Amino acid sequence: MPRMFVRLSMLAASALLLFAGTALANEKCATCHADIAAKHKTTLHGKAGKDCLDCHGGGDAHIANPSKNNIVRFSKGAAVRDQNAQCQQCHAKNQKLMFWDNSKHKQEDVACVSCHTVHKAPKPYAKQPEKCFECHKNVKTEANKFSHHPIIEGKVKCSDCHNPHGTMTKGMLKADNANQLCYKCHSDKKGPFIRQHPPVVENCLICHAPHGTKAYRLTTEKMPQLCDNCHANSSHHATLYDGASAANATRFVGRSCLNCHGSIHGTNAPPNRAFAR
Secondary structure (H helix, E strand, O other): OOHHHHHHHHHHHHHHHHHHHHHHHHHHHHOOOHHHHHHHOOOHHHHOOOOHHHHHOOOHHHHHOOOHHHOOOOOOOOOHHHHHHHHHHHHOOOHHHOOHHHOHHHHOOOOHHHOOOOOOOOOOOOOOOHHHHOOOHHHHHHHOOOEEOOOOOOOOOHHHHEOOOOOOOHHHEOOOOHHHHHOOOOHHHOOOOOEEOHHHHHOHHHOEOOOEEOOHHHEOOOOOHHHHHHHOOOOOOOOOOOHHHHHHOOOOOOOOHHHOOOOOOEEOOOHHHOOOO
């Protein structure tokens, strides 16, 4: 018999034994956990051939003594470190989990099952933003303000900007810094421009709050107060366009710095028209 045929036969036999073992293990568990076993068949793990023992262990010891103390539990009160270690047996090599050890979620002892529903959903992905808002209530508040990124509308997901499994950057951003992240969508603000606005080059978050604000276009304050944080001693007075004549000024009501300075992110205009419309 050809050697190649023998090897293929052995592989086929091994696969058959593995399938039989998985089916047998799940069948044993189903005698007590019929509802969970039925759901498991429809999940991503079930379709991938993972049996109950792959995650929970136990086996013969649990069958002989059906106690929650001789299996790996993924429930409240169980050690988070043990739960996550069980998940990492398969998922540690996933590129998205490369920096899990550096993540804020690991530092705060967040269990994988706090976000991922392994038994209940066809795919165990966390539902966004609802799942994130359970812990990040301050972000939920910001995302519901007048001016906000379309997070609650479902057009922008938390994971579009953040990697919840960890990165090397502050806030688990999916970029080297806030500016590089913003440029993925707002490339027109990147430049380079002949005349740059310094805060734009330094950090977009100097002027903008990414989740939501009460001011126009996600700015941290309304204008001219926002601009006056840096330009209080410029050619304009620090008050609302010269308080002495404010009552007669056409710029006092419903006007802003942007009426004249439209290119605040940068411009290629001549010096006498820099940052002006």
